[in-house]
Amino acid sequence: MLTLYTFPTPNGHKASILLEELGLSYKVHKLDLMAGEHKKPDYLAISPIGKIPAVVEELPGGVKRKLFGSGAILLHFAERTGRLMPQGxxxxxxxxxxxxxxxxxxxxxxxxxxxxxxxxxxxxxxxxxxxxxxxxxxxxxxxxxxxxxxxxxxxxxxxxxxxxxxxxxxxxxxxxxxxxxxxxxxxxxxxxxxxxxxxxxxxxx
Ligand SMILES: N[C@@H](CCC(=O)N[C@@H](CS)C(=O)NCC(=O)O)C(=O)O
Structure with missing residues (x-):
């Protein structure tokens, strides 16, 4: 299961457009930035800088793969799927x-x-x-x-x-x-x- 931590801003939209383009199934966790949810310890354990977007992927064996920042998310999923990135x-x-x-x-x-x-x-x-x-x-x-x-x-x-x-x-x-x-x-x-x-x-x- 993939969870996208986001908010309706351009950086969040980069990640959601990517996941939609790749047709990956994901759950959306909307963080209330106005209420400071992005600065709470639970979220800082995912994104140490306390910004959206971030993604957590639950892998077999209970391993959690965490990614924060739109650039890392875009590159990681493009590389992993071999899509949305020219190959040569x-x-x-x-x-x-x-x-x-x-x-x-x-x-x-x-x-x-x-x-x-x-x-x-x-x-x-x-x-x-x-x-x-x-x-x-x-x-x-x-x-x-x-x-x-x-x-x-x-x-x-x-x-x-x-x-x-x-x-x-x-x-x-x-x-x-x-x-x-x-x-x-x-x-x-x-x-x-x-x-x-x-x-x-x-x-x-
Ligand atoms: N370098 C990051 C920047 C992310 C970013 O600035 N996110 C903003 C929303 S668009 C945020 O979480 N702001 C909350 C804050 O700065 O406290 C990326 O590309 O994702």
Whole structure:
């Protein structure tokens, strides 16, 4: 049995889209971040940093395999199933670069932009301009890439799944965004039409 610990945020949606795409059966444990459930000892034993998403897999013999962080979850299940990751060395190297853009550039930058432009009690123009500029670098890189090909890697892969939820949430917050990036829009619309993406974006209920 596989349990996904999550909350309706882009990082959580990466994991649920992945599990839906792979058709794996899983149980959803929604953590109440507002109530601080992610900081309780039981959950810190799964995700020592106290963030969602995390996955626990119960293996034969009572062994529990724990994974935390969207990047680890995406890579682990892609490697284990041999799916959602191009197989050739060159294509895989390419896919890894775009996977990591999603995990270590787009995601953290989008979160910091939200923190400084929406959450911060005091608006600091330097921080807002910095993260806006960093987000534009991510969007520009994706736009250039998607002008050349349908997906971020040679085929639909975990690189797309790593980036999609942050683009989807930005498109809702800023309706004009996708008008400025026609290739990201085309890619966003293609992914949005995938039934597994739709199911994953609806987790947890
Ligand atoms: N590097 C992690 C980041 C995960 C993350 O930031 N999760 C957020 C929700 S989107 C969270 O759990 N925040 C709670 C907190 O920071 O206390 C990943 O890629 O999964």
């Amino acid at each position: 060395v060159e294509a895989r190297a390419d896919a890894l670069s775009w996977l990591m853009l999603g995990i270590s550039d787009l995601g953290p930058t989008a979160v910091d932009m939200f923190r400084f432009s929406v959450r911060a009690p005091e608006k600091i123009p330097y921080a807002i301009d910095l993260f806006k500029g960093e987000l534009i670098r991510c969007y520009d890189a994706m736009e250039g890439r998607l002008a050349e090909r349908e997906y971020l890697a040679d085929e639909y892969s975990i690189a797309d799944i790593a980036c999609f939820p942050f683009i989807a949430v930005a498109a809702v917050a800023n309706a004009a965004l996708l008008e400025r990036y026609p290739n990201i829009k085309r890619w966003h619309d293609t992914l949005s039409a995938r039934p597994a993406v739709q199911r994953g974006m609806a987790v947890p209920e």
